[in-house]
Amino acid sequence: MNGFRWQPEATDGAARAGHLHTAHGVVATPTFMPVGTAGTVKAMTMDSVRSTGAGIVLGNTYHLMLRPGAERVQALGGLHRFMDWPGPILTDSGGFQVMSLGALRKLDSDGVTFQSHIDGSRHRLTPERSTEIQHMLDATITMCFDECPALPAETDAIAASMRLSMRWAARSREAFVARDGYAQYGIVQGGTEPQLRAESVRALTDIGFEGYAIGGLAVGEGQALMFQTLDGTVPLMPADKPRYLMGVGTPDDLLGSVMRGIDMFDCVMPTRSGRTARAYTGFGTLNLRNARHALDPRPLEAGCPCPACTRHSRAYLHHLFRADEILGPMLLTWHNLTYYQRVMQGIRTAILETRLGAHAIELRAGWAAGDP
Numbered sequence: 001m002n003g004f005r006w007q008p009e010a011t012d013g014a015a016r017a018g019h020l021h022t023a024h025g026v027v028a029t030p031t032f033m034p035v036g037t038a039g040t041v042k043a044m045t046m047d048s049v050r051s052t053g054a055g056i057v058l059g060n061t062y063h064l065m066l067r068p069g070a071e072r073v074q075a076l077g078g079l080h081r082f083m084d085w086p087g088p089i090l091t092d093s094g095g096f097q098v099m100s101l102g103a104l105r106k107l108d109s110d111g112v113t114f115q116s117h118i119d120g121s122r123h124r125l126t127p128e129r130s131t132e133i134q135h136m137l138d139a140t141i142t143m144c145f146d147e148c149p150a151l152p153a154e155t156d157a158i159a160a161s162m163r164l165s166m167r168w169a170a171r172s173r174e175a176f177v178a179r180d181g182y183a184q185y186g187i188v189q190g191g192t193e194p195q196l197r198a199e200s201v202r203a204l205t206d207i208g209f210e211g212y213a214i215g216g217l218a219v220g221e222g223q224a225l226m227f228q229t230l231d232g233t234v235p236l237m238p239a240d241k242p243r244y245l246m247g248v249g250t251p252d253d254l255l256g257s258v259m260r261g262i263d264m265f266d267c268v269m270p271t272r273s274g275r276t277a278r279a280y281t282g283f284g285t286l287n288l289r290n291a292r293h294a295l296d297p298r299p300l301e302a303g304c305p306c307p308a309c310t311r312h313s314r315a316y317l318h319h320l321f322r323a324d325e326i327l328g329p330m331l332l333t334w335h336n337l338t339y340y341q342r343v344m345q346g347i348r349t350a351i352l353e354t355r356l357g358a359h360a361i362e363l364r365a366g367w368a369a370g371d372p
């Protein structure tokens, strides 16, 4: 019996609240996972990440295999020790990053060969090598090695890509070293085609995983098509296993996806935006480089417990970004991650109290209202 399990707590429509039990601790779901690309959540210490309320963070196979190398991280005690993050870590399998970052790459039915965007060195990822790297990193949750097709694409190209990913899922599962409290997730593909998505879910559940991700979305299809695809795919997925929507998204994306039965999310939006002066708040987003903030003594967001909002003014944050001070990205990343965690906590409480519908209306009204 694997100690890894998702324990349901409450439902509200298709939305679920629960707890993810892992070898590295318990995480409340629905949960947003901050992205730690090269073994760090950029501009944050691990204590500050913890203080935002995050329970689980992402590591990145692609970056870590290139630098410092998976063997080195393993020799140094694994990613938990290396980052000093005691909680669960989920690592993506690297295929998506190769397609979006790798300089030159060659995809074949066995894997992908690519040149490092760092130093041009040649590397190869296969389902076996990706799974081995994630094991060396000591990832709590390992992702299958998959291929995420660029959209728009012809249906037969999407079908061929999905079937390749399903063969790779079987090879990833074969290569996975099962450990108590650890998990491997299959990744559902199939573009926005309901029949292909259904075929992919069947293929993955026939193999059997501890959790299931939905990949191949948030690649330019737009929110309506993403939600439509969730509507046709999530109900086919095992109800007793965690569901992870990869690369998503804005607060509005998170809300709509939780309401369609998703439990786990990751996105670079809050961290990347924090570095470019874009703040996420309950009244929408704000660009703190804008001159209108230069003399504004108010906190960024009233009621937010983060250091940017409790100790500083909009004018100060504006100054930091205008002066290109390192503290700017630090404080705003801290704020954005805090805001994302507060959104998830509010949604979770609403599910427990069976009032997610009303809560959704309140959230959307706030985002539409703009800066008070």
Ligand SMILES: Nc1nc2c(CCNCC3CCCC3)c3[nH]c(NCCc4ccccc4)nc3cc2c(=O)[nH]1
Pocket (backbone or CB within 6 Å): 035, 036, 037, 058, 059, 060, 092, 093, 094, 095, 096, 143, 146, 147, 148, 187, 214, 215, 216, 217, 218, 219, 246, 247, 248, 266, 267, 268, 269
């Ligand atoms: N294995 C796999 N990964 C996918 C990812 C990466 C998820 N984050 C990984 C982290 C690990 C380290 C880095 C990221 C995706 N990210 C997105 N959209 C991101 C859209 C976006 C882009 C830029 C800004 C905001 C959103 N779609 C994704 C689909 C897949 C997929 O099918 N398979």
